[in-house]
Amino acid sequence: MPSLSEGPDIVWSDDFLIGIRELDYEHRCLIDDINQLHLELRDHTDMVAIRITLGNIYSRIQAHFALEERVMVSHKYAHYAEHKREHERLLDEYAERMTKFERRPNSSDQNALEDVLREWIVDHILKVDKKMSLMIRSSERA
Secondary structure, three states: OOHHHOOOOOOHHHHHHOOOHHHHHHHHHHHHHHHHHHHHOOOOOOOHHHHHHHHHHHHHHHHHHHHHHHHHOOOOOOOHHHHHHHHHHHHHHHHHHHHHHHHHHHHHHHHHHHHHHHHHHHHHHHHHHHHHHHHHHHHHHH
């Protein structure tokens, strides 16, 4: 999986839509934040600005996961525990990579950090969140 620094920014497309308006909005904001980080890293922006962006992404991911988990609980989503564990794993991995990069910025840690974010976008939204959304929306129709 290529890192963001080797390729283009993540371009929002309808492929990212999961059909739950408030979560779709947050996914789009997160992609914007990740693209901002990518630009700052690519352009060698000063570390103060990069640290702020890293922290903003962490806060937004935390808030997003909390909202997503409330949606799952309110709809009695059958795979809630598994999905929540995935959130915890992703947040822990991002925090670890972020801290490591902040302590001693280098290209290897930068790539690892960006790979975690790409994994979240590609794997989590396009696969895990879409599955959750389909199950919730089909249960609403039943």
